[in-house]
Amino acid sequence: MSEQSGNNSVTQTALVQLKNFISQQIIGQDLLVERMLIGLLADGHILVEGAPGLAKTRAINVLSKGIQGDFHRVQFTPDLLPADLTGTEIYRPQQGTFEFQKGPLFHNLILADEINRSPAKVQAALLEAMAERQITVGQATYPLPALFMVMATQNPIEQEGTYHLPEAQLDRFLLHVKVDYPKAEHEKSILHLARAEASQSAVKPLQKFGQVSQTTLFDARSEVLGIYMADNLEDYLLQIVLATRNPGAYGQDLAGWLQYGASPRASIALDRCARAKAWLSQRDFVAPEDIQDMAFDVLRHRLILSYEAEAEGIDTDQVIKELIARIAVP
Secondary structure, three states, X not given: OOOOOOOOOHHHHHHHHHHHHHHHHXXXXXXXXXXXXXXXXXXXXXXXXXXXXXXXXXXXXXXXXXXXXXXXXXXXXXXXXXXXXXXXXEEEOOOOEEXXXXXXXXXXXXXXEOHHHOOHHHHHHHHHHHHHXXXXXXXXXXXXXXXXXXXXXEOOOOOOOOOOOOHHHHOOOOEEEEOOOOOHHHHHHHHHHHHHHHOOOOOOOHHHHOOEOHHHHHHHHHHHHOOEOOHHHHHHHHHHHHHXXXXXXXXXXXXXXXXXXXXXXXXXXXXXXXXXXXXXXXXXXXXXXXXXXXXXXXXXXXXXXXXXXXXOXXXXXXXXXXXXXXXXXX
């Protein structure tokens, strides 16, 4: 099959315009912009790791302005309580009844800033919302909006006062994206944009773009699921995930690197993300490069390294890179 030319759907055109709109405001972070949109298209949550000042918070804020939906930022701190996220029942003495007051998790887009600064109970409350798309308070269960995405951030260079995210919660994130510093030419453009915004001379982007409706986004998700993936590519995708459970089959040096591999949830995530990447690239088929590129963000937080690998200074990205290099491409 060949690339589409002139046959892009209305939804595809709208999402490409949304990507361009965000890229105008988030300069030098094309990977983060693309991964946020892939998370939306694949209906999953994103964990973003990067040093302070790399536009992680700004990115999802700009995204929220480009789609029809409400946005809420939660600063995670050690004294945060589960009810601060989920909401709580408030007693109304006039009626003699309790009324549920919804918390910030009932918004469409949630920024969980510095998620690893919250204790286990708060993380558990967020886990139910991410996994089940619902919140249980007392005897009642409340569904979350149909459009619901959590983008969590964590700082890799500061570990004092943080709580390690449990593996069960890490597995609930569709993607684990690592954000790096922008290039020099991009940073110069960032300076220009910052000065324009400070002087209020920048044209408000919404006047040029408008917003993508939730209906359009749901239609786009349906189109993503219909993207063609050849049978041999589907087998290749599964082979990459299965290799994380039996790395020794691809070399004795890999045999002792992994303690636990990825679950079937990783296979589902890689399938949806590869299709979303192809769709966002305005193609109607999945290429091997789509699978290879998404494998890192889909798998890096789902693999548990052995003590030997950690002692040798090997990280999960290196393991994924070696597996991809040793598995034959169809």
